[in-house]
Amino acid sequence: MTPQVWVLAPVLFLTGVLLDVLPRRPRRGVYFGVTTGAEFAASPEGRKLSARHRTLVWLASALGAVLFLLSPAHPVAFVIAVMVQLAGMASGWVLGHRDARRHAMPPGTERVASLTPDEVFPKRALVLIASAFAVLATSWTFVVNRYEEFPQRLPVHYNIHGLADRFVDKSWAWVLTPLIIGTCAVALVSSNAYWVFVSSRRGGSPETVENRREHQRLVSNSLSVLALLLSLMFALIATGPVLGKGTHLPGGWLMLGFVAAILVVVIRMLVKWNDLPGGSGDDTPDECWKWGLVYWNPQDPAIFVEKRDGVGYTVNFGNSKSWIYVGLAAAMAALPIVMTKL
Amino acid sequence: MSDALEIRIDLSGPEAVFRQIASQIRGLLLNGSLKAGDALPGVRRLSTDLGVHFNTVAEAYRQLASEGWLDVSHGRAVRVLDRPMPKPDAAQAEAYRERLRRLVGEMRADGFRLNRIRKEIQDVLEEMEA
Numbered sequence: 001m002t003p004q005v006w007v008l009a010p011v012l013f014l015t016g017v018l019l020d021v022l023p024r025r026p027r028r029g030v031y032f033g034v035t036t037g038a039e040f041a042a043s044p045e046g047r048k049l050s051a052r053h054r055t056l057v058w059l060a061s062a063l064g065a066v067l068f069l070l071s072p073a074h075p076v077a078f079v080i081a082v083m084v085q086l087a088g089m090a091s092g093w094v095l096g097h098r099d100a101r102r103h104a105m106p107p108g109t110e111r112v113a114s115l116t117p118d119e120v121f122p123k124r125a126l127v128l129i130a131s132a133f134a135v136l137a138t139s140w141t142f143v144v145n146r147y148e149e150f151p152q153r154l155p156v157h158y159n160i161h162g163l164a165d166r167f168v169d170k171s172w173a174w175v176l177t178p179l180i181i182g183t184c185a186v187a188l189v190s191s192n193a194y195w196v197f198v199s200s201r202r203g204g205s206p207e208t209v210e211n212r213r214e215h216q217r218l219v220s221n222s223l224s225v226l227a228l229l230l231s232l233m234f235a236l237i238a239t240g241p242v243l244g245k246g247t248h249l250p251g252g253w254l255m256l257g258f259v260a261a262i263l264v265v266v267i268r269m270l271v272k273w274n275d276l277p278g279g280s281g282d283d284t285p286d287e288c289w290k291w292g293l294v295y296w297n298p299q300d301p302a303i304f305v306e307k308r309d310g311v312g313y314t315v316n317f318g319n320s321k322s323w324i325y326v327g328l329a330a331a332m333a334a335l336p337i338v339m340t341k342l
Numbered sequence: 343m344s345d346a347l348e349i350r351i352d353l354s355g356p357e358a359v360f361r362q363i364a365s366q367i368r369g370l371l372l373n374g375s376l377k378a379g380d381a382l383p384g385v386r387r388l389s390t391d392l393g394v395h396f397n398t399v400a401e402a403y404r405q406l407a408s409e410g411w412l413d414v415s416h417g418r419a420v421r422v423l424d425r426p427m428p429k430p431d432a433a434q435a436e437a438y439r440e441r442l443r444r445l446v447g448e449m450r451a452d453g454f455r456l457n458r459i460r461k462e463i464q465d466v467l468e469e470m471e472a
Contacts, residue, residue: 109354113391115347115370117381117419203391206350283393301389301396 003161004072012068012081014263016061019089020054022310023096025274027215029208029281032096033292033308036103037281049099053092060088093309097292107283113203121197122217128224129190132231136183139235142242143175149242150175175238181336182234186227188332193223195325196313200304204283211276218276219312222269226262233258273311282306288318347375351392359394363402371411371422373470378424382412385420 024031029038031046032053040046064081071077154174155164168174197220203209236255284305288297292308298318303325307314315322349366351359370376382403383391389399407414410425449459 110350110352111392111394112348112350113383113388115349115367115376115382115388117383118387199390201390201393202387203348204393299395300393301386302393303390 002072004078005069008068008072008078009065012061012065012078012085015082015085016057019061019085020057021270023089023093024050024053025270025311027208027282027306027308028274030292030306030308031103032093032100033289034097034100034104035107035281035284035286036100037105040100040103045099045103049096053089053096056088056092056095057085058088060091061085063088094291101286104286105281107281107285108205108207110205111203111283112206112209118198119202119213121194122220125193125197125220125224128221128228129193132186132190132224132227135228135231135235136179136186139182139238140179143179143238146242147172147175151241154241177336178234178238182231182238184332184335185234186231188329189223189227189230191325191328191332193220193227196220196223196304199302200306200313201283201302205281208281208283214276215273215306218269218272222265225265229258229262229265270311282308351394353394360398360401360405363388363392363399364405367402367406368409368411369470371406371425376422378422380422382420382422 024041028041029035031041032049036046041050061084064084067084068077068081150170152170153167154170155166156168156174157164157166159165197216200216202213202216204212233255236258282305284295284297284300288300289295289308295305295308295314295316296318297316300316300319302316303319303322304313305316306312315325317323317326347370349363349370351362351366353359355362357365367376367382376382382388385396385399385403389396392399403412403414403420406412410428411423413421413423446459449462450456454462
């Protein structure tokens with residue numbers, strides 16, 4: 001077996017697990033992007049939809065794995081395998097969504113809202129985000145002050161053994177690239193943590209309002225941990241050529257530790273999200289969701305609403321203010337690409 | 343402000359949503375749950391939480407501000423004002439009597455007996471006193 005198989009086969013398996021589990025773990029009372037009530041998922045009909053989705057995902061995963069194993073060293077073999085998995089999930093979702101619509105329930109018309117003024121963003125999340133930016137600021141200072149110590153040939157890619165296999169000539173742009181990407185990633189994740197807390201619904205129908213704030217706190221706290229882990233990871237990559245062993249992946253096993261920690265945070269969020277009690281839908285009308293994936297409701301002042309295809313939040317594309325967030329997120333995602341091309 | 347104060351509205355109810363919001367907050371002001379100096383959620387916050395249009399909550403707040411209950415100055419938090427109780431005049435009393443007459447008429451038309459109507463009014467008054 002080649003090293004590619006050892007590393008990428010478990011990734012394919014994990015992708016299969018995520019594609020199997022994620023779409024079936026939205027807020028309670030929503031199933032395959034349709035408001036069905038909390039009991040539907042456990043009903044025989046609900047279990048049938050779930051079983052079909054699982055079968056399609058794992059059939060596609062098996063097919064993807066076979067295609068990958070035919071030529072594991074080929075640069076696109078892994079990408080094709082993941083695309084096949086995604087196609088399996090998409091077909092499971094589309095069929096599940098279509099059939100769940102027959103059991104759709106209208107959202108209740110009663111609404112409850114607290115008269116407590118705006119709550120303060122959780123202190124723990126604030127400390128974690130501030131720490132993430134402190135780590136990045138320290139790394140920027142280090143890299144700028146010790147530019148001369150960076151090698152003339154900078155590693156930009158590492159092979160499966162953790163050894164650098166692609167290099168570029170040293171320049172300010174390449175030296176700073178990891179920090180530019182890291183800063184944008186941390187800014188994106190941190191702003192998400194903040195906006196989810198301040199711009200999504202606290203109230204709702206009496207059946208759904210319970211623990212809604214807990215869901216937001218869970219997401220904000222988890223994203224703040226992610227922001228700190230990302231800042232540490234990118235700081236390690238950025239300072240690696242000076243502090244590390246030259247052509248080895250900076251941090252070695254520590255880097256894998258960061259990836260594992262990020263996975264743990266995501267999985268923990270996933271498990272806790274559905275375990276929080278309360279929920280009989282999400283108070284949004286089904287007709288404002290396109291395939292249960294894209295929310296467009298100009299009548300709803302909420303900027304963020306709970307996702308219907310997994311854990312977390314999505315924007316209300318029908319609210320013009322959401323586009324400010326989308327624009328900022330796109331700018332932060334595009335900035336590293338633009339900067340490195342200059 | 344006492345903890346966990348909340349309002350409940352019915353989007354499909356016969357009464358306009360902004361009136362439901364205004365009358366519930368007014369009720370909390372009258373029974374002392376909301377006191378002078380207490381802060382209320384901003385218009386954007388409350389409209390997001392209730393899932394209603396921004397203007398609906400703004401209209402409810404404007405109505406309460408015009409009655410002297412709230413300070414809704416632009417750019418500041420919405421706060422409860424120290425509102426002295428106005429002296430009712432005869433014309434107002436007559437207007438309220440007319441509204442009550444209409445309400446009692448509607449209840450009778452819906453089959454409520456006079457004893458029951460008297461009890462309902464008594465309960466509301468006791469709730470307010472409590």
